[in-house]
Amino acid sequence: MNKLPVLVLALAALVAGCSNKSETAAPAEAPAADAASQPESPAAAPTAEQIKQAAAAAQESGGTEESPGDASLERMAAMPESAQLPAGKWKVGVNYKPIVPAQPTSADAGQVEVLEVLWLGCPHCYELEPYMEAWNKKKPAHVKFVQEAVMWGPVHRAHGRLFYTLQALGRDDLVVKAFEQIHRRNNILLSPTGNDAQTQSLQQAFATANGVKEADFKREYNGFSVNTRLQRAEELMRRYRVESVPLVIVNGKYQTDVGMAGSPEKLVSLIEDLVATEKSR
Numbered sequence: 350m351n352k353l354p355v356l357v358l359a360l361a362a363l364v365a366g367c368s369n370k371s372e373t374a375a376p377a378e379a380p381a382a383d384a385a386s387q388p389e390s391p392a393a394a395p396t397a398e399q400i401k402q403a404a405a406a407a408q409e410s411g412g413t414e415e416s417p418g419d420a421s422l423e424r425m426a427a428m429p430e431s432a433q434l435p436a437g438k439w440k441v442g443v444n445y446k447p448i449v450p451a452q453p454t455s456a457d458a459g460q461v462e463v464l465e466v467l468w469l470g471c472p473h474c475y476e477l478e479p480y481m482e483a484w485n486k487k488k489p490a491h492v493k494f495v496q497e498a499v500m501w502g503p504v505h506r507a508h509g510r511l512f513y514t515l516q517a518l519g520r521d522d523l524v525v526k527a528f529e530q531i532h533r534r535n536n537i538l539l540s541p542t543g544n545d546a547q548t549q550s551l552q553q554a555f556a557t558a559n560g561v562k563e564a565d566f567k568r569e570y571n572g573f574s575v576n577t578r579l580q581r582a583e584e585l586m587r588r589y590r591v592e593s594v595p596l597v598i599v600n601g602k603y604q605t606d607v608g609m610a611g612s613p614e615k616l617v618s619l620i621e622d623l624v625a626t627e628k629s630r
């Protein structure tokens with residue numbers, strides 16, 4: 350595949366924002382920009398303000414609007430009343446959507462899985478991160494919190510590889526720093542030409558600057574664990590038909606996001622109520 354000029358690629362990735370609106374194929378096969386701005390070339394790198402403006406142009410609730418006959422509404426209609434939250438505080442189809450049939454999770458028996466799908470390049474994901482991090486620290490012991498990277502295209506997969514490498518290294522703390530590099534320091538952590546080796550070098554430089562040994566990074570970056578996580582993420586994108594991020598899925602049965610809940614604080618409250626409902630079953 351021919352590589353697009355760096356500015357076109359960068360703008361394509363940014364204008365896409367945190368949604369997959371322009372895609373017509375399944376998310377895993379969706380075309381996307383092959384690279385983003387080169388952090389070592391200030392003239393090509395978008396500013397933080399440009400990132401925010403581009404993200405604002407793309408609506409947070411991604412995907413094509415669904416008509417009454419679409420699958421998502423059919424899934425809502427198929428959701429038994431006993432599986433819905435009590436009426437009042439939250440409304441099915443407005444604040445959350447049921448997933449029918451429910452999908453298997455990685456949680457052990459007696460646990461409730463909370464899955465967040467994100468992208469390091471998404472400003473909305475960056476803004477939500479402190480809320481999810483704070484909730485994760487105080488969540489009940491029976492809750493398993495899992496974060497997965499979205500896999501729409503090459504740019505997302507490249508950021509996803511970094512995300513899973515940091516997790517494999519036990520350096521989840523660097524995920525926040527990666528967000529900051531991208532959204533506050535205009536270091537996109539990607540090659541401007543889609544060169545995998547250069548992307549690895551840029552991401553490795555970020556990791557080593559934050560205390561990761563070069564040999565450890567290289568071992569995990571193309572290792573079995575990270576490649577397995579990437580493959581699993583591809584499958585999850587297809588199963589859940591992810592159209593926008595950040596997206597939260599509770600126990601493979603409900604999906605919601607900041608827009609549906611009303612705010613980051615309300616999203617956390619909704620997650621807690623969905624978890625409590627699942628735990629009580």
